Amino acid sequence: MAEPVRFAVDERGVAVITLDRPERRNAINLQMRDLLWEYLGAAAAIPEVRVILFRGEGPCFSAGADISEFGTAPSIMAARRARHDRDIWWQLLTHPCVTIARMHGYCYGAGLELPLFCDLRLASADARLALPEVTLAYIPSAGGTQMLPRIAPPAVAAHLILTGEPVAAADALRWGIVDAVFPPADLDAAVEAAIERALADPAAARARRLRLLGAADTHEPPAPLP
């Protein structure tokens, strides 16, 4: 069976990571989380790779985490350790590449949280964004409760997180949850242009994420520990 996350690197040094489980609206399961972890590691290890594009196959980016696997960890401690051992969210936040999310259709739950860790969020006018976790009595747990209030006005984040209701692409743009919105037919050209800009000036593309992280992009190795 084909893997539900695909990874390809082109001659420009652009890695395309595709969520490829359209029959389940690209719901992110444990296998996909592990593949994301591996591919993000690979992208960081290949010096030629300078930009990562996240996209979803089929009618949406991702409808969220695969709930059918919830509660399958042997214990809460095991679930917590697994998360810290393969912390793709921290890996994303500290990644050396420019990261771009191409958002269309449903971007719900983890399907919104993953883009929140990216440098640039480009959305189709048909995108719908939500953190619907409270509808099932859990909370966003792939960084949404912390990243959204740091990206959008905190009151907007509180509204989305507490109600679980979706917002349209135009609302997301007004509140800075996405950086730009395009007619569906124009999204790919806009993503391509953003990739070219990122390749030309990666430091500028990463500046906002590094500010959020509280780090400076000096291109110098960190000082050795004392």
Next chain:
Amino acid sequence: MSAFADLLPPPPGADAAWLDDALEALSDGARGILIAADRFADAPRPPDGALRRLVLGRLPVIAWFEGELAGAALDLALAADIRAAGEAAALRGPAGWPARAALLAPALAPRLAAGERLGAAALFAAGLVTALAAPGGAEAEARRLAGVLRSRGPIALELAKEAVWRGLPQPIEQALRFETDLTMLLQTTKDRAEGVRAFLEKRTPSFTGE
């Protein structure tokens, strides 16, 4: 399932402790607090600590307004998690609580501090108001939102609210671990198990707050 409690304006001549008293008097079963902020124009300003109880307490708080809020009414509205406003509504600074204004809307805070009047459209654009209704429609929208929150898991709402307002002052690395730990704590609750079960069985979940 219990409803949202309406916060009642203090009687004339009440002292500044009125908000603490009102919060103490809330029924144990209240699922949230609704504030008709227009009605608090004459209320004495509560101390910061009482306003902070609204922000950091367990219950979600929704404020709505149609007119111009200033003084204590403005500070009460700022303490809410969610603000709904009619299109003719406005806020007039300065807020008695500049740090909250700066946290919620950094771009507008200096203008509020300068005593400017900010109309509903500007408040909505800045995300300080997140539900904008036709004039006269703010209360209906606030009550609709209260109904939405009432259908959600109460413990999840409590932890979601804590995650946002207690997480925001933390460095991001700590904040992300804080979120994970709240998530893990939530996994010990019956509501969380019920939510997953209901999803898989394609039915509406029935939360008990346990």
